[in-house]
Amino acid sequence: MASNDEGALWSIFGYLIxxxxxxxxxxxxxxxxxxxxxxxxxxxxxxxxxxxSLYLVWLRFGRE
Amino acid sequence: xxxxxxxxxxxxxxxxxxxxxxFNLPPAFGHSEYTTKPVFLVFLSIIVVSAFFIAASRKAAIxxxxxQFAGESIYSFVRHxxxxxxxGHEFMRFVPFLFTLFTFVLTNNVFGIVPxxxxxxxxxxxxPYVLALxxxxxxxxxxxxxxxxxxxxxxxxxxxxVPKFVYILLTPIEIATFFIVRPLTLSLRLFANMFxxxxxxxxxxxxxxxxxxxxxxxxxxxxxxxxxxxxxxxFFEFMVQCLQAYIITLLTALFIAGALADEH
Amino acid sequence: MHGTLNLVGYGLSAIGPAIATGMIxxxxxxxxxxxxxxxxxxxxxxxLGFALAEALALFGLVLAFVLK
Numbered sequence: 214m215a216s217n218d219e220g221a222l223w224s225i226f227g228y229l230i231x232x233x234x235x236x237x238x239x240x241x242x243x244x245x246x247x248x249x250x251x252x253x254x255x256x257x258x259x260x261x262x263x264x265x266s267l268y269l270v271w272l273r274f275g276r277e
Numbered sequence: 278x279x280x281x282x283x284x285x286x287x288x289x290x291x292x293x294x295x296x297x298x299x300f301n302l303p304p305a306f307g308h309s310e311y312t313t314k315p316v317f318l319v320f321l322s323i324i325v326v327s328a329f330f331i332a333a334s335r336k337a338a339i340x341x342x343x344x345q346f347a348g349e350s351i352y353s354f355v356r357h358x359x360x361x362x363x364x365g366h367e368f369m370r371f372v373p374f375l376f377t378l379f380t381f382v383l384t385n386n387v388f389g390i391v392p393x394x395x396x397x398x399x400x401x402x403x404x405p406y407v408l409a410l411x412x413x414x415x416x417x418x419x420x421x422x423x424x425x426x427x428x429x430x431x432x433x434x435x436x437x438x439v440p441k442f443v444y445i446l447l448t449p450i451e452i453a454t455f456f457i458v459r460p461l462t463l464s465l466r467l468f469a470n471m472f473x474x475x476x477x478x479x480x481x482x483x484x485x486x487x488x489x490x491x492x493x494x495x496x497x498x499x500x501x502x503x504x505x506x507x508x509x510x511x512f513f514e515f516m517v518q519c520l521q522a523y524i525i526t527l528l529t530a531l532f533i534a535g536a537l538a539d540e541h
Numbered sequence: 542m543h544g545t546l547n548l549v550g551y552g553l554s555a556i557g558p559a560i561a562t563g564m565i566x567x568x569x570x571x572x573x574x575x576x577x578x579x580x581x582x583x584x585x586x587x588x589l590g591f592a593l594a595e596a597l598a599l600f601g602l603v604l605a606f607v608l609k
Contacts, residue, residue, distance in 0.1 A: 217363070218584075219524075220531035224454075225592050227462055229599050231453035236446075237603060259603060263596050265446040270592040272436050272447075275585045 225270050232266025233259060292487045295479035300400055300472070315398040322384040322398070330380075355379050355526070363530045364537065371533055374415065378408065379526040382467065386518035389475055390511050397518070400471040405464035405525075412529040413460040420536030429536075463528055470521045474514045481507035551605035558598035565590040 240258020244251070304312040333348025341349060355376045360368035382399065389397030398404050420429045433455050434448045485503030488496040569587035573580050 217531070220528060221588060222591065223462070223528060224459075225588060226595060227454050227458045228450060229592065229596050230462070231458040232450045233599055233603050234458075235449045235453050237607075241607070255607065259600065259607075261446070262450070263600060266450055267592055267596055268443075269436070269447050269450055271589060272439065274588045274592075 221274060225274065228266045228269050228273070229263070232262040232269065234262070236262030236265060292484065295476055295483055299479060300475070302396070314396055315401050315404070318388050318394060318396060318398045319385060319404065321394075322381060322388065326380045326384050351380065352376060359523075359526055359530045363527070364534045367537060371415075371530070374411075375526055375530055378412070378529060379522055382408065382525055383519065383522035386471060386522055387515070389471065389518060390478075390514055397471040397475055399467050399521075400475050402464065402468045402472075405467040408467070408525065409460040409464035412463065412525075412532065416529070416532040416536045419533055423537055459532065463525060467521050467525050470517055474517055477510055478507060478514060481510055547605040547608060551601050554601040555598050558594045558601075561594035561597075562591060565594065 237255065237259040240254040240256070240261070243254040243258070247254070302314045304310065305314065305317065306312055330348055333344045336342070337345060356368075356372050359375055359379070360372045364371055385398045385404070388394045389400075417429075423429075424432065434451055435444060436447060436451070439447065481503050485500045485507060488500035488503060491497065565587055569583055572583050
């Protein structure tokens, strides 16, 4: 059973990374697109991605 | 590495720490990228693995010889601990792939500390990429074959029991995880461990060599400690190398099991 | 010496999540060792705690590369 735990931990890590990269990347792209000299979309994208991936982890692993 | 060691003795320059340049070995002959040491090591590992297991299984007896026992215990480790325990009743189809992956990666990793070979081919990121591509295609193909393309993709992209609008948030993450991050982390983990391990050994051994040839008596006295650390780190590296071969096989088996078993 | 102070900052900020992850799994292991049948209750909690701590570490990593 311990090996399944390890797989779960790595897939949690994968979810967190891809959430940050996808939504943070979208935020950075928006900032680049509008080019207003601020970076609020980037920050918002990272926070949104982190929140969404934590929610996803809760759905996958925390709901019992 | 031999050139580096010699250059320390004669140049009289300060210590040049090992860097990524030490991993780009010159080609053995010609100017092709395909005649460098890692490529030869990969081919050598194929020969070593094949020869070992042919020799171990050629004269299979009820009372096994030592060679046969070694071969059989590696095989049964992959078959039971990685195949049967994780994949379940359909495991037998995947044992050949898992076994090949495990022995190939293990041999190539251990080449990192075998004297005169001393280079883990997996510290060039191209090799782990190819291995991860193999397991990527295999676990997706298994899932698509088992559940059908539409059902498999729906199982990946849409979590059940979530309000509809949340899918906008979650589906990109799920797709990125399954199709980009998983193969990438699978290969990068192996690459980073082998790369860092080889660099660590280089630091301690070349550092000890530099200190031994320095004019300061103080540094000369300290250099055995660096060599001792290098030897200790070699044993630590052996552990890491076995562990990484195990982990890449384990995660491949877990991905296959997930593709087979996803029924939501 | 070349490099950026961002990575030094990231190294410092990774200490926190590292300690947190260690503490989470220490508590998880000792809980399961005392009461093996509590494993199914403790496991999701440990994984969620791990995810929270790891999210902070990854956030620091991303910011170290993004901030100029």
